[in-house]
Amino acid sequence: MEKDKLEKHEVMQYLREYNEQEIFYQQYQLKKHDNTSLQLFLKDYDKHSLMHKQIYIEEFLLKGQNEFEKEDTMWLDQEKDIEVRKYSRFMPQLSAIHDFFEMIYVLENEMYVEVEGKKMALKSGDIAFIPPNTIHKPIVMENTIAMQIMIRKSxxxxxxxxxxxxxxxxxxxxxNALYIKENKNILIFHSHLDKHLLDCSL
Incomplete structure (x- = not known):
């Protein structure tokens, strides 16, 4: 039992540490206010390698383009059906749209999701289901720990x-999410960090 508790603690500690994306985004946010510093910073990065690492910034997106990932590029013909990532702190507030289901699970503190101009708060323990083809804007705080779970539509x-x-x-x-092409709603559950659900996720 003690070993089990220790492992969960280690997972949370791992999630609290900054990953490569967060380190990039933090530096990017610091340079963004000065165009010269920003251009010097970005010249060391290739657009395609950043996109491959799921790092998205408006300078490398076409004007008016949303961050978009398709099922076939997300899984690259892998057998996996689900992809799990940590939501990146310091990430720019960009609108995103996907052709698969996205589930957000907030583990610590809070974040926001904007859909159709309406900003919804997600607190610890909240789970949001975002259907395919829903334009949404995740707003992640500096102290947010949240998981992004992507599930193939099939x-x-x-x-x-x-x-x-x-x-x-x-x-x-x-x-409606499975059979209607454009969605303008998300579904939010308040799990209050249900122990079983938290254990499964970690």
Missing amino acids: TFQKVFFKMLKGNHVISEFFL
Whole structure:
């Protein structure tokens, strides 16, 4: 039992440490206010290598372009159905759109998600489901620890289809998410850091 607790603590410690993306974003935010410093900083980076590392900044996106990832580029023909990442602190507030499901799970502190101009707060323990083809803007605080879980649309359909039967709000939301091309809503659950859910996620 003690070993199990220690491992969870180690995972949280690992998540609190800055990763490569966060170090880049932190330096980028410091230089952003001075164009000369920013250009000197960016000249050492290649647009394609940054994108490959899932680092997105407006200078390397086409004007008016949203951050976009497709299923086939996300998984690159891998057998995996789910991709899990930590949400990067210091990341720019850019709108994103994907053709797969995204689930946000906030582990510490809070963050915001903006959809259709409406800003929604996600606090510790909150889980947000963002359907495919939903333009959303994640706003991550400096002390936010949150997981970004991406699920293939086909996997979601296969695994959750039996659970989606019935005329209630949740099944209606997911059925619309699977079969309607453009979505303007997200679904938020307040789990209050349910122990079982937290253990599974970690």
